[in-house]
Amino acid sequence: MDTLVSMQVFRLVAELKSFVAAANRMNVSPAMASKHVMHLEKRLGARLLNRTSRSVSLTEVGQLYFDQARQMLEALEEVEGAVTNAVVMPKGLLRVSAPVWVASKSFVNALASFRQSYPDVRLEIDLSGRLVNLVEEGFDLALRVSQSPGDHLVAREIASVSFQLVASPGYVEGAGMPGGLADLQDHALLWYSGMPTDTSAFPPGLKQADVAVKLVPVLSSANETLLHLAALQGMGIALLPTWLIAEDISDGRLVKILSGSSTLSHPLLAVYPSRKYLSSKVRTFIDFLAKNECINGA
Numbered sequence: 445m446d447t448l449v450s451m452q453v454f455r456l457v458a459e460l461k462s463f464v465a466a467a468n469r470m471n472v473s474p475a476m477a478s479k480h481v482m483h484l485e486k487r488l489g490a491r492l493l494n495r496t497s498r499s500v501s502l503t504e505v506g507q508l509y510f511d512q513a514r515q516m517l518e519a520l521e522e523v524e525g526a527v528t529n530a531v532v533m534p535k536g537l538l539r540v541s542a543p544v545w546v547a548s549k550s551f552v553n554a555l556a557s558f559r560q561s562y563p564d565v566r567l568e569i570d571l572s573g574r575l576v577n578l579v580e581e582g583f584d585l586a587l588r589v590s591q592s593p594g595d596h597l598v599a600r601e602i603a604s605v606s607f608q609l610v611a612s613p614g615y616v617e618g619a620g621m622p623g624g625l626a627d628l629q630d631h632a633l634l635w636y637s638g639m640p641t642d643t644s645a646f647p648p649g650l651k652q653a654d655v656a657v658k659l660v661p662v663l664s665s666a667n668e669t670l671l672h673l674a675a676l677q678g679m680g681i682a683l684l685p686t687w688l689i690a691e692d693i694s695d696g697r698l699v700k701i702l703s704g705s706s707t708l709s710h711p712l713l714a715v716y717p718s719r720k721y722l723s724s725k726v727r728t729f730i731d732f733l734a735k736n737e738c739i740n741g742a
Contacts, residue, residue: 447487450480451513454492457481458510459537461500484509511582518723534725535564541576541586542569545668548687554736558729565725573666578717584726585716599713602734606686607708608693609701612678616699622681625702628659632680634671635661639683683708 456466457477467477485492492506502510518536555567570576576583589605622628662680665671668688675682676692681701692698714730
């Protein structure tokens with residue numbers, strides 16, 4: 445039995461969660477589709493799928509094999525397309541890891557435009573906020589605000605993201621407006637736990653180096669959505685990405701603190717494993733985001 449065909453059948457069964465649907469797509473009988481999967485399981489000495497009369501799901505080993513097999517098959521399709529000079533249209537499942545705060549109107553507008561242009565690509569966006577292992581967990585790429593992509597990874601800058609100190613009007617009315625960065629040590633701060641608790645994150649010219657500024661947050665979290673909601677409730681001052689707070693500032697729910705001098709900008713990187721043949725769905729998605737006005741105008 446052709447192992448490559450068996451892998452293609454297995455991929456479809458896992459994606460469609462149905463032997464019948466996969467068999468129809470491959471133009472084989474459901475019994476033959478089942479034989480292909482059993483061929484792989486016998487070859488690997490492990491069960492890949494949990495089967496019941498009503499459902500099909502991946503085992504833990506099956507998930508690992510699926511992630512690796514999917515990438516290999518897509519790379520093979522890309523190579524075949526390049527050799528035959530055929531235009532390979534983006535298709536299949538695109539798994540993306542991104543920060544929590546990209547769940548904004550600007551990013552969703554970009555996703556909607558991408559889907560309209562490439563309807564054969566299905567999107568799975570992970571916003572858990574954790575630093576995923578792209579290869580081991582089967583992600584196609586990650587969006588990260590970072591100066592370094594990490595070992596064995598390739599990065600491309602797709603946008604510049606600005607961060608602004610903000611607070612609710614009620615908080616400012618009660619606690620007063622800080623006159624400079626040094627005044628932040630006297631205020632309730634809602635701080636991202638991955639940032640240093642001092643002014644070292646700000647550009648050198650804005651640190652007021654003659655004043656030692658140690659920040660003591662009243663709330664720390666790695667979840668920007670929580671910090672955003674806390675700022676809206678008047679709990680304190682937060683440093684948040686403008687993607688997340690643009691409408692709140694426009695509608696007056698939040699106000700800028702130290703406007704202008706407190707804005708930070710960091711590159712948003714598209715990070716992906718170093719592979720010789722980058723799938724068309726990944727390449728197209730990265731190109732699309734880099735050119736999209738919803739992203740770069742946010």
